[in-house]
Amino acid sequence: MNRVAIVGASMTTFGERDAWVRELLAEAGDACLADAGIGGDELDHLYVSNMASGEFEGQTGVPNALAHDLNALGAYTARIDQTSSSGGAGIYAAWQSVASGASDLTMLVGGEKMTHRTTGEATDVIASLTHPVEYKHGVTLPSFAGLTARKYLDEYDAPRESLGKVAVKNHQNGVDNPHAQFRKEVDLETVLDSPVVADPLRLYDFCPITDGSAALLFCPEEVASEYTDDYVVVSGIGGATDTHVVHERADPTTMGGVVDSSEIAYEMSDLGPEDVDVAELHDMFTILEFLQSEDLGFFKKGEGWKAVEEGVTDRDGDLPINTSGGLKSKGHPLGASGVAQAYELYQQLLGEAGPRQVDCEVGLACNVGGFGNCVTTTILERP
Amino acid sequence: MTDDQTATSFDAHRCPNGHVSYPGHTRCPDCGEKQTETVDLADRTATVVTWTTSNATPPGVREPNHLAIVEFAVDGEAVRALGQLTTAEGVDIGDEVEPVYTEELREPGAGIREPDSQEWDGYRFEPV
Numbered sequence: 001m002n003r004v005a006i007v008g009a010s011m012t013t014f015g016e017r018d019a020w021v022r023e024l025l026a027e028a029g030d031a032c033l034a035d036a037g038i039g040g041d042e043l044d045h046l047y048v049s050n051m052a053s054g055e056f057e058g059q060t061g062v063p064n065a066l067a068h069d070l071n072a073l074g075a076y077t078a079r080i081d082q083t084s085s086s087g088g089a090g091i092y093a094a095w096q097s098v099a100s101g102a103s104d105l106t107m108l109v110g111g112e113k114m115t116h117r118t119t120g121e122a123t124d125v126i127a128s129l130t131h132p133v134e135y136k137h138g139v140t141l142p143s144f145a146g147l148t149a150r151k152y153l154d155e156y157d158a159p160r161e162s163l164g165k166v167a168v169k170n171h172q173n174g175v176d177n178p179h180a181q182f183r184k185e186v187d188l189e190t191v192l193d194s195p196v197v198a199d200p201l202r203l204y205d206f207c208p209i210t211d212g213s214a215a216l217l218f219c220p221e222e223v224a225s226e227y228t229d230d231y232v233v234v235s236g237i238g239g240a241t242d243t244h245v246v247h248e249r250a251d252p253t254t255m256g257g258v259v260d261s262s263e264i265a266y267e268m269s270d271l272g273p274e275d276v277d278v279a280e281l282h283d284m285f286t287i288l289e290f291l292q293s294e295d296l297g298f299f300k301k302g303e304g305w306k307a308v309e310e311g312v313t314d315r316d317g318d319l320p321i322n323t324s325g326g327l328k329s330k331g332h333p334l335g336a337s338g339v340a341q342a343y344e345l346y347q348q349l350l351g352e353a354g355p356r357q358v359d360c361e362v363g364l365a366c367n368v369g370g371f372g373n374c375v376t377t378t379i380l381e382r383p
Numbered sequence: 384m385t386d387d388q389t390a391t392s393f394d395a396h397r398c399p400n401g402h403v404s405y406p407g408h409t410r411c412p413d414c415g416e417k418q419t420e421t422v423d424l425a426d427r428t429a430t431v432v433t434w435t436t437s438n439a440t441p442p443g444v445r446e447p448n449h450l451a452i453v454e455f456a457v458d459g460e461a462v463r464a465l466g467q468l469t470t471a472e473g474v475d476i477g478d479e480v481e482p483v484y485t486e487e488l489r490e491p492g493a494g495i496r497e498p499d500s501q502e503w504d505g506y507r508f509e510p511v
Binding site: 055120121124125127128131132133134135137139142147151154196197199201245247248252 | 433
């Protein structure tokens with residue numbers, strides 16, 4: 001099996017954009033080709049991570065549209081939908097295509113256009129992933145977060161303030177990310193006084209609705225230096241599912257897909273959680289940063305909140321988490337988010353993260369679909 | 384089972400090995416056997432595992448929407464369900480609730496899902 005390198009990366013500005021999904025994908029794809037100095041006609045495979053362009057704007061068939069717009073005709077294309085973890089699933093598909101020898105050069109572009117919908121409509125598009133017995137009760141992904149947060153705080157005697165500190169930290173990081181949707185700090189008081197969305201969680205415990213796109217370029221490691229001296233390697237990747245019906249999980253505060261996918265990724269890379277220097281976690285809701293930081297093995301079960309309280313996950317802490325600002329501050333255009341997590345790690349590992357730069361050799365990204373229903377964990381390293 | 388019972392029962396599903404799940408699945412999530420029996424949860428009480436009040440609800444859903452995950456005990460097996468609470472007043476983790484039938488839990492057709500693709504009646508949970 002070929003080791004796979006990432007030799008180019010890009011992302012658009014995240015936020016409220018006038019561009020539609022086809023244009024957003026083309027913007028990131030074009031920038032990624034430019035980053036690597038290649039033409040679209042050199043691509044063997046072109047994947048698009050996208051959850052719901054049909055439901056959001058009535059645009060289907062986006063990979064073919066993108067191939068035409070990027071002068072990549074002839075390339076094999078596919079759309080990868082794994083709900084919120086479509087980006088991570090796209091990394092998995094792109095990695096497979098090169099590792100298997102099926103493609104010598106694969107580009108992945110993830111993107112979503114969402115802000116033209118009302119919050120209620122966008123929430124409903126996302127909630128449509130739930131089982132009928134959940135959907136008919138009006139369950140939303142934010143309400144799953146409220147249910148889980150109450151259980152977590154009760155089970156582990158965590159203070160409500162600890163959740164707010166995740167938002168404060170990630171907003172601080174987002175200030176230094178030129179692509180982030182929100183580039184402003186918030187204080188804990190603002191978070192704790194914001195309107196209740198799904199009790200006990202408030203507005204600032206949730207990521208925004210976002211338009212945006214991000215892209216990565218993959219090739220076999222042995223030819224990576226033909227494109228650039230500055231590349232990273234996918235040293236471990238794993239994907240796994242948990243129950244579709246969220247209430248069927250024995251422990252509502254553990255995401256089995258995070259545990260299982262990370263075990264596969266750790267084994268492949270011959271690394272453990274103690275070797276990770278920087279991580280991008282799927283903080284769609286603040287509580288998810290606690291759950292993932294525990295289920296990935298960074299901290300003991302029920303102690304993720306203490307790490308935030310003690311500053312361990314700050315940019316200058318022992319394990320910086322979400323240096324990009326996370327979904328919370330950077331924004332969460334569904335299909336783009338997992339790709340943008342890897343873009344942040346690519347910049348960090350190459351020393352190109354500017355004021356966000358941390359000292360790192362190994363980065364981990366965890367991309368969560370549904371409410372932990374399907375998860376992809378990716379480990380990137382400097383060669 | 385008559386149509387009338389179908390409309391008002393609250394069916395968990397059981398496989399030959401005794402595992403119970405709500406809702407049913409094509410194969411038992413525990414052992415992979417076919418689920419061959421149903422167990423009506425409508426006349427049983429359950430315990431609140433956790434709950435929330437959602438103030439940001441999609442089209443056709445009541446606002447605020449009180450929701451809980453509850454746990455039933457069925458012949459030594461724990462079976463969970465998620466549903467609306469009739470009220471969040473005084474509700475806490477560990478409290479006892481009972482199912483109350485409701486003809487329409489949210490407005491069919493107001494949301495993205497095709498109205499005929501699923502049923503819209505079911506049970507809310509009422510504090511005992």
